[in-house]
Amino acid sequence: KSFLKGSSAGDVLMVDGLESYNEPIKIFGLIELNCFVHARRKFTDAITAGYHVDFAKKIIRKIGQLYRIERWSNKAEVSVEKRLQLRQMFSKKILFIIKSSLMNPGFHVLPQLKIGQAINYTLNHWTELTRFVENGEYPLDNNVVEQVIRALTIGRKNWICTQSEAGAKWMAEWYSIIATCKLNNINPHEYIPDIIQRLPLRPDDMSVRDLTPIEWAKNKNDEKLTMTDYPKG
Numbered sequence: 001k002s003f004l005k006g007s008s009a010g011d012v013l014m015v016d017g018l019e020s021y022n023e024p025i026k027i028f029g030l031i032e033l034n035c036f037v038h039a040r041r042k043f044t045d046a047i048t049a050g051y052h053v054d055f056a057k058k059i060i061r062k063i064g065q066l067y068r069i070e071r072w073s074n075k076a077e078v079s080v081e082k083r084l085q086l087r088q089m090f091s092k093k094i095l096f097i098i099k100s101s102l103m104n105p106g107f108h109v110l111p112q113l114k115i116g117q118a119i120n121y122t123l124n125h126w127t128e129l130t131r132f133v134e135n136g137e138y139p140l141d142n143n144v145v146e147q148v149i150r151a152l153t154i155g156r157k158n159w160i161c162t163q164s165e166a167g168a169k170w171m172a173e174w175y176s177i178i179a180t181c182k183l184n185n186i187n188p189h190e191y192i193p194d195i196i197q198r199l200p201l202r203p204d205d206m207s208v209r210d211l212t213p214i215e216w217a218k219n220k221n222d223e224k225l226t227m228t229d230y231p232k233g
Contacts, residue, residue, distance in 0.1 A: 084136030
């Protein structure tokens with residue numbers, strides 16, 4: 001609630017389906033989207049478990065078709081309006097097939113099995129998962145964020161070295177800066193030494209907006225900026 005404070009009704013929030021998001025979404029009047037990568041992952045877990053593998057693979061193939069449309073749209077650099085048109089023409093039909101298959105899988109769905117969990121999760125969050133067909137700007141997933149925070153998740157046990165809340169906040173700020181550099185193809189080894197040298201020369205009341213990663217990179221590259229689809233390094 002504290003993080004989302006200042007949100008306006010109609011703002012869009014993508015979540016992973018945890019019930020703890022329900023109350024703040026209701027309080028702030030947010031439009032909820034769910035991440036399709038999370039739904040897909042549950043079917044890959046079902047395959048690993050070895051139950052109804054063919055059915056799980058069928059659903060994954062259909063989800064892959066949704067992403068194929070998005071990849072084509074990204075490559076063709078279509079407008080938001082054109083992306084929405086493509087989703088309405090093609091993605092909607094694919095979603096209809098997916099939902100029909102989930103509603104009638106051809107076998108008895110046991111909720112305790114991985115395939116049952118995958119089916120129930122997807123159907124329970126269907127409205128939020130498929131809301132992207134209503135707006136060309138809505139993403140199918142938050143996978144970019146997932147990749148950015150993976151390094152933090154893997155190294156979580158190391159964070160005890162922060163020793164204090166102030167240290168944790170300091171570390172979080174640096175991770176945010178470095179993640180922003182990764183997403184925008186900015187070399188942090190070039191960016192960070194430069195701003196560390198320039199900051200002490202600034203008067204205390206002078207804006208440092210031009211020293212944020214994005215503005216710094218734009219100033220160096222004639223206002224051009226290229227984001228990555230997948231953070232490297």
